[in-house]
Amino acid sequence: MNIQVKETSKSFDQLEVIRDVDLTIMSGEICCLLGPSGSGKTTLIRLMIGAIAPSKGTVHIGETLMPNMKLLNDIGFMPQNNALYEDLTAEDNLNFFGSLYKLERQLLKQRIEEVLTIVDLTAHRHKRVQVFSGGMKKRLSLAISILHKPKVLFLDEPTVGIDPVLRREIWRQFHQIKQDGTTIVVSTHVMDEVIECDRAALIYNGALIEYDTVDNLLAKTETGRVEELFLLAADQQKGGDPR
Amino acid sequence: MMQLAKRVVRQTLNDKRSVMMILIAPLLILTLIYLLLGDTDYVPVIAVDEVTPPQVVMVLEKQELDVIELPNNVESAKAYLSSHPDVDAVFRADREGTDITLQEPSKKSSIAVKEIQAGLTSLNPAAKIATTYVHGSTDQSTFDSLGYVFLSLFSFFMVFVISAMAFVKERSDGTLERLLMTPIKRSEVILGYTVGYSFFAILQAILIVLYTVYILQMASNGNIFLVLLVLLLLATTAVLFGATISVFASSALQVVQLIPFTIIPQVFFSGLIALDLIPYHLGNLSYVMPIFYGASAIKEIMVYGNGFEEIWGYLLGLVGYIVVLYLINVLALKKFRNT
Numbered sequence: 001m002n003i004q005v006k007e008t009s010k011s012f013d014q015l016e017v018i019r020d021v022d023l024t025i026m027s028g029e030i031c032c033l034l035g036p037s038g039s040g041k042t043t044l045i046r047l048m049i050g051a052i053a054p055s056k057g058t059v060h061i062g063e064t065l066m067p068n069m070k071l072l073n074d075i076g077f078m079p080q081n082n083a084l085y086e087d088l089t090a091e092d093n094l095n096f097f098g099s100l101y102k103l104e105r106q107l108l109k110q111r112i113e114e115v116l117t118i119v120d121l122t123a124h125r126h127k128r129v130q131v132f133s134g135g136m137k138k139r140l141s142l143a144i145s146i147l148h149k150p151k152v153l154f155l156d157e158p159t160v161g162i163d164p165v166l167r168r169e170i171w172r173q174f175h176q177i178k179q180d181g182t183t184i185v186v187s188t189h190v191m192d193e194v195i196e197c198d199r200a201a202l203i204y205n206g207a208l209i210e211y212d213t214v215d216n217l218l219a220k221t222e223t224g225r226v227e228e229l230f231l232l233a234a235d236q237q238k239g240g241d242p243r
Numbered sequence: 244m245m246q247l248a249k250r251v252v253r254q255t256l257n258d259k260r261s262v263m264m265i266l267i268a269p270l271l272i273l274t275l276i277y278l279l280l281g282d283t284d285y286v287p288v289i290a291v292d293e294v295t296p297p298q299v300v301m302v303l304e305k306q307e308l309d310v311i312e313l314p315n316n317v318e319s320a321k322a323y324l325s326s327h328p329d330v331d332a333v334f335r336a337d338r339e340g341t342d343i344t345l346q347e348p349s350k351k352s353s354i355a356v357k358e359i360q361a362g363l364t365s366l367n368p369a370a371k372i373a374t375t376y377v378h379g380s381t382d383q384s385t386f387d388s389l390g391y392v393f394l395s396l397f398s399f400f401m402v403f404v405i406s407a408m409a410f411v412k413e414r415s416d417g418t419l420e421r422l423l424m425t426p427i428k429r430s431e432v433i434l435g436y437t438v439g440y441s442f443f444a445i446l447q448a449i450l451i452v453l454y455t456v457y458i459l460q461m462a463s464n465g466n467i468f469l470v471l472l473v474l475l476l477l478a479t480t481a482v483l484f485g486a487t488i489s490v491f492a493s494s495a496l497q498v499v500q501l502i503p504f505t506i507i508p509q510v511f512f513s514g515l516i517a518l519d520l521i522p523y524h525l526g527n528l529s530y531v532m533p534i535f536y537g538a539s540a541i542k543e544i545m546v547y548g549n550g551f552e553e554i555w556g557y558l559l560g561l562v563g564y565i566v567v568l569y570l571i572n573v574l575a576l577k578k579f580r581n582t
C-alpha cells in the first residue's frame with residue numbers, strides 16, 4: 001500500500017511543526033525520513049498513522065483516509081520511545097500486543113517464535129522488560145511492531161543503541177519484510193542506513209525539502225556522501241542557492 | 244477487551260507493591276483504627292476534694308476509677324491538674340453542688356465523666372437516665388459506628404491511587420498511544436482496565452469485609468453480600484475516577500499532588516462528620532462525592548440492617564458515576580485516535 005500525504009500541516013499550540021508537506025511513499029519501498037533532531041520526523045510519522053490529526057491536509061494509506069481503525073490491522077508501528085510494559089516479561093508483551101490483532105492462537109505462538117529469533121531475544125523471553133538493557137528494549141519494541149506482518153511498517157529510529165552486527169542483521173530482515181510487499185517508513189540519523197533505502201525524504205524545520213531516490217540524491221552531492229544531504233538541507237533552508 | 248483485563252491483572256500481580264497496597268494496606272490501617280477507636284480498658288484517675296461526703300467517695304470507688312485524695316494545700320483544681328498531667332479530673336461535691344474539673348475535652352475526660360455520672364446515679368436512682376439507641380447499642384465503640392466510613396474510604400482510596408498511577412504511566416511511557424495504534428476500540432480499552440482492576444477490587448472487598456466482621460468483630464446487622472456489592476461498585480468508580488484524574492497529571496508525583504483536591508474533600512463529606520452539622524448547607528456537597536454514596540449505603544446495611552429497598556438510591560448514584568466517568572474516559576482517548 002502506498003501512503004499519500006497531501007498539503008499537510010500540523011501545529012502544536014500555534015507553533016507550526018509540520019509545514020505543508022506533500023509526499024507520496026510508493027508501495028513496497030523502503031523510504032527513510034532524514035532530518036536533524038526536532039525537525040519533525042516523529043510528528044510526521046504520527047500524522048501518517050493517525051495518532052494525531054493534521055491541522056490541515058489529508059493522509060491516505062492505500063485508498064483509506066487516515067485515521068482509520070480497521071486499517072490499523074495492516075499497520076505496524078515502532079515508536080521512538082520504547083512503549084513497553086516494564087512489569088511484564090518480553091513474551092507477555094508480545095502475547096498482549098499480538099492478541100490485540102486477534103491473531104489465531106497457534107499462529108500467534110509461531111509468530112512470537114519467529115520475531116524473537118529475528119531480534120535475537122529468544123534466550124531472554126521470560127525476563128521482565130524492567131531488567132532489559134536499552135538495546136534489548138529497542139529490539140523487543142521492533143519485534144512487537146512486525147508481529148502481525150503489517151502491510152505498512154513505521155519505524156521511528158529503530159536501530160538506535162543496537163550494535164553494528166545486529167543492526168546489519170535487522171536491516172537484512174527489513175529487506176526480507178520488503179520482499180513480502182510491505183511498505184516501510186523509517187526515520188534515522190545513521191548515515192549507512194540511508195543507502196539501504198530506496199528513497200529518502202529530507203525534512204528540515206518541518207518542511208519537506210527533498211524527496212527522491214537515494215541514488216539521485218547522492219548524485220546531487222559533490223562528494224557522494226550522505227552527510228552532505230544534511231548540509232544541503234541546512235543551506236536550502238536559509239533560502240540561499242545551495243552552493 | 245479481556246486481553247487487556249488479563250494484562251492489567253498480570254501486570255499488577257508482577258508489582259508486589261501494588262498488590263500489597265490493594266490487599267494488605269487496608270487491613271493494616273483498619274486494624275490500627277480498630278485499636279485507636281475501639282473499646283479501651285482505660286481507668287481514669289480522679290482526685291477528690293476532702294469536702295466531698297464519704298458516701299459519695301464510696302460510690303466513686305466502686306466505679307472503674309482510680310480515686311486519689313486531693314492534697315489540701317492546692318490553691319485551685321486547675322493549677323493542680325496542670326502540674327499533674329497523669330490525673331484526669333478533680334472532683335468536688337458539697338451542699339452547693341458538684342464540680343468536675345478536667346484536663347481537656349478528650350476521650351479520657353469523657354470516660355471519666357461517664358464513670359462519675361454512673362457512680363452518682365447509683366446514689367440517687369431517681370436521677371438515672373436510661374439511654375437506648377434505635378440503631379446499635381450503648382456498649383458499641385466508635386469503631387462499630389464509624390468503621391463503615393473507613394471501609395469505604397480505603398476501598399476507594401487504594402484503588403484510586405493504583406489506577407491513576409497506572410494510567411499516568413501508560414500515558415507517559417507511550418504504551419497508551421501504541422495500544423491505540425492497534426485495532427482496539429477506545430471503549431474496550433477503558434472497559435478492559437475497569438474489569439482488570441475490578442478483579443482486585445472484588446478480592447479487596449472480600450478480604451476487608453471478612454476481616455472487619457469476623458476478626459475485628461465490627462457489628463454488622465445486614466447482608467454481607469450487599470456490602471460486597473457496594474464495595475465493588477465503589478471500587479469501580481475509583482478505577483474510573485483515577486483514570487479521569489490521570490488526564491490532568493503527567494507524572495505519578497502529580498497524582499499525589501492532586502490528592503488534596505480529589506480525596507481529602509471526600510473524606511470530610513463521607514459521613515465522618517454528620518452532614519447536617521456542617522455549616523452553610525455545605526453538607527449538600529456530599530451529593531457530588533462518590534465516597535458518600537458508598538459510605539451511606541454501607542451504613543444503611545451494617546448499622547441499620549437495611550436491605551436493597553433502602554439502599555438502591557445510593558447504588559444508583561454510584562452506577563450513575565460509573566457511567567458518566569466511563570464516557571468521559573472513552574472521550575478523553577479521542578486525543579489519540581478519533582475513531
Ligand SMILES: Nc1ncnc2c1ncn2[C@@H]1O[C@H](COP(=O)(O)OP(=O)(O)OP(=O)(O)O)[C@@H](O)[C@H]1O
Pocket residue numbers: 012013017035036037038039040041042043044080
Ligand atoms: N505534543 C507536542 N506538543 C508540542 N510540541 C511538540 C509535540 N510533539 C512534538 N513537538 C515539537 O515538534 C517539533 C518536532 O518534534 P519531533 O519529535 O517530530 O522531532 P524529530 O524530528 O522526531 O526529532 P528527534 O530526531 O530528536 O526525534 C519539536 O520542536 C517538538 O518540540
Ligand SMILES: [Mg+2]
Pocket residue numbers: 041042043080156
Ligand atoms: Mg523523533
